[in-house]
Amino acid sequence: MSDSTLNFLNVPRAEPAKAPVEARTASYAEIYGQFSPADAATQASRCLACGNPFCEWKCPVHNFIPNWLKLIEEGRLFEAAELSHRTNSLPEVCGRICPQDRLCEGACTLNDAFGAVSIGSIEKYITDEALKAGWRPDLSGVRPTGRHVAVVGAGPAGLACADVLVRHGVAATVFDRHPRIGGLLTFGIPPFKLDKDIVETRREILEGMGVRFELGRDIGRDLAFETLLDDYDAVFMATGAYRAVAGGLAGEQLPGVVPALTYLISNINHELGLGDPRDWISLQDRRVVVLGGGDTAMDCNRTAIRQRAASVTCTYRRAESELNGSRRDYRSSVEEGVSFLFNRQPVAILGRDRVEGVRLATTRLGTEVRRGRRTVEVVPGTEEDIEADAVIVAFGFEASPPPWCAERGIELHPNGLVKVSPALPFQTSHPKVFAGGDMVRGSDLVVTAVFEGRQAAQSMLTLFGVEASDAARA
Ligand SMILES: Cc1cc2nc3c(=O)[nH]c(=O)nc-3n(C[C@H](O)[C@H](O)[C@H](O)COP(=O)(O)OP(=O)(O)OC[C@H]3O[C@@H](n4cnc5c(N)ncnc54)[C@H](O)[C@@H]3O)c2cc1C
Ligand code: SF4
Structure with missing residues (x-):
């Protein structure tokens, strides 16, 4: 092992700066900054260059991760961009929104004891900076096939x-x-x-x-x-x-109950100036309850916070450790002011002419195992009602x-x-x-x-x- 492969002993893992909560919730701008070239090189130099890179195997597109980390350590940005595009068509997107903790970074040899190499942020850095500096994919040698x-x-x-x-x-x-x-x-x-x-x-x-x-x-x-x-x-x-999974709950048809994607798209269209402005769903000053614990639920939570909802409560029928979505987005939701109710299952949406609340029951793990996880069951006699002016249903898609x-x-x-x-x-x-x-x-x-x-x-x-x-x- 050369000396540089021991850099992880001296250099702690770092991520690009994250905007402070107040600034980030006042806009829809991305919350993470960018590494400087020096920081990207230093972070890339933490890679151990393991003989059998687990990160590469765990990455679904099998990116040549240690190889482009080395190129960034050496300041060879365009070569890194070229190599990164050999395996990934959208590296700048994956670097931003892959759940790296479950994928490449979760498999990094350094993850347990020293903190994984910041693979996602470096992947994003490579394409963002290479494109800014004028790099473009080179197709000059490609011959048309007529297909x-x-x-x-x-x-x-x-x-x-x-x-x-x-x-x-x-x-x-x-x-x-x-x-x-x-x-x-x-x-x-x-x-x-x-x-x-x-x-x-x-x-x-x-x-x-x-x-x-x-x-x-x-x-x-x-x-x-x-x-x-x-x-x-x-x-x-x-x-x-795209078919939203319905909860089959009494009251799901009440005004004020919104499917997650309808809500998110209405806000994106509003931000982009697309679609009919009357379709925009604003939850300003509303007490919002989000049902679900995946990426979509987290995105609804954080959109409602940015719309200045009076409160945002997210309910999930399993424990915090079993959340489906990215840990990073969960942590950001907590920082931004979302309250979580874990081990709670909605059993009815309440209200006469429009939504007024949600009835929840406490859950515990059942004995059956489905898709590798123990099922959950409702604990009898644990029902409680919480107030809500708007309910977002984020139970996933079929x-x-x-x-x-x-x-x-x-x-x-x-x-x-x-x-x-x-x-x-x-x-x-x-x-x-x-x-x-x-x-x-x-x-x-x-x-x-x-x-x-x-x-x-x-x-x-x-x-x-x-x-x-x-x-x-x-
Ligand atoms: C709210 C939300 C947050 C998410 N967050 C993350 C995340 O943080 N990280 C992550 O990795 N994944 C995330 N995902 C999942 C990820 O977005 C999807 O898995 C991915 O986009 C699927 O890609 P796709 O190309 O299969 O389909 P899609 O991205 O759904 O694209 C399908 C396209 O087909 C078009 N289309 C459909 N029918 C027709 C037709 N008849 N004619 C013409 N066009 C048609 C649609 O308009 C659409 O543009 C999230 C998903 C959601 C809903
Ligand atoms: S972020 Fe990680 S898992 Fe996602 S594409 Fe990049 S290297 Fe692969």
């Missing part, structure tokens, strides 16, 4: 697929019903986690690489799916998973397959997720149609959607007989 793919959905899966295709000379046209690209990156995740300009910059990069976007085009309504099958060599479907799947004989699982082939990854039962992201795996993460979009592109290259290049490893 053309239609991508339905401009979320992370669709964008990643298009990225890998154009790097191999396959033309990609991406259709989306929204007026902007990004899917949930734009119309879901709030700007204090991911600034919308970051997604717009990515659009410019992709357009510069030759990706065509047809936005404001709802496939099935504005253009028949059949037309895509006729006009393109293959179709990649990445339309997400599959919402577009109708053309059934019409074209594209097979689905009983829960509505699209079936894909193990033989040619992400090919559906229709040989010309591929699928990936939330519509295949269920509501998950940006980085897993990116991985599947890239893998699907790889399968299409195999189908077309195009040799995969090392410049975009999928």
Whole structure:
């Protein structure tokens, strides 16, 4: 081991500065700053360069993490950006919003005793700074293949697929019903986690690489799916998973009860000046109760705080240690003033003409195990009522397959997720149609959607007989 691999003994883990609570809750701006070049190099130098990098294995796109950390330590920014883009189509996004504590940083050898290398913040630094300094993906050696793919959905899966295709000379046209690209990156995740300009910059990069976007085009309504099958060599479907899980609670239909995504999108549209201003849901001065413990619930909590709600209470039916969402976003919610009620299950939403409160019951762990976790059960006789002027339901999302799947004989699982082939990854039962992201795996993460979009592109290259290049490893 050379001396520099022992830097972690002298250099503590650090993150870029986080805005103080008062400043951050007064706006929707991102709350984390950026490393300086010197700080990025110093933090990168903490990497042990383990022979078998667990971080790389745990990262869903298998980023070459130790290699780009070394390049940053040596100040070789453009080479780091080039390497980072070989495995990830949206590194600046993943660096910001991946749950690193469960993924790369959770697997870092230094994590337990010394604090993991700040992998996410360095990944974000690389692309942000390289783009600012003029770096752009180099496609000068790419030769057109004459093939053309239609991508339905401009979320992370669709964008990643298009990225890998154009790097191999396959033309990609991406259709989306929204007026902007990004899917949930734009119309879901709030700007204090991911600034919308970051997604717009990515659009410019992709357009510069030759990706065509047809936005404001709802496939099935504005253009028949059949037309895509006729006009393109293959179709990649990445339309997400949008059916909100209902709680089945009495009172869920009362005015003042809002589905999480409706609330978040209304506020994003308000901030971006899109949509009908009358659709904006403002919870200023309201006592807000958020039901759920995932990323979506945390985003609703923190949006309501920024809207100046009178109070925000988040209820979750499991313990704090079992929260689904990112720990970082949970910690930020607590710092920003959200109150949490753990081990509480809503049993009814109360009110006559509009919502007035929520009835909760205390829960405990049951004996059954489902999906690797013990179930929870209500403790009899523990009901309590809390007051609320607004209730946001954030119980997650189920599959919402577009109708053309059934019409074209594209097979689905009983829960509505699209079936894909193990033989040619992400090919559906229709040989010309591929699928990936939330519509295949269920509501998950940006980085897993990116991985599947890239893998699907790889399968299409195999189908077309195009040799995969090392410049975009999928
Ligand atoms: C509130 C919220 C917060 C989240 N926070 C995080 C986080 O912090 N970190 C993280 O990793 N993940 C997070 N996620 C999950 C992540 O956003 C998703 O897993 C990811 O965006 C899925 O990507 P996708 O490309 O499969 O689908 P989507 O991002 O949903 O994109 C699908 C796209 O398809 C388009 N579309 C659908 N039907 C049609 C049609 N008929 N015609 C044309 N276009 C169509 C939609 O308009 C949309 O743009 C969050 C999700 C939510 C809801
Ligand atoms: S993509 Fe996500 S998991 Fe992979 S290195 Fe980046 S932040 Fe970590």
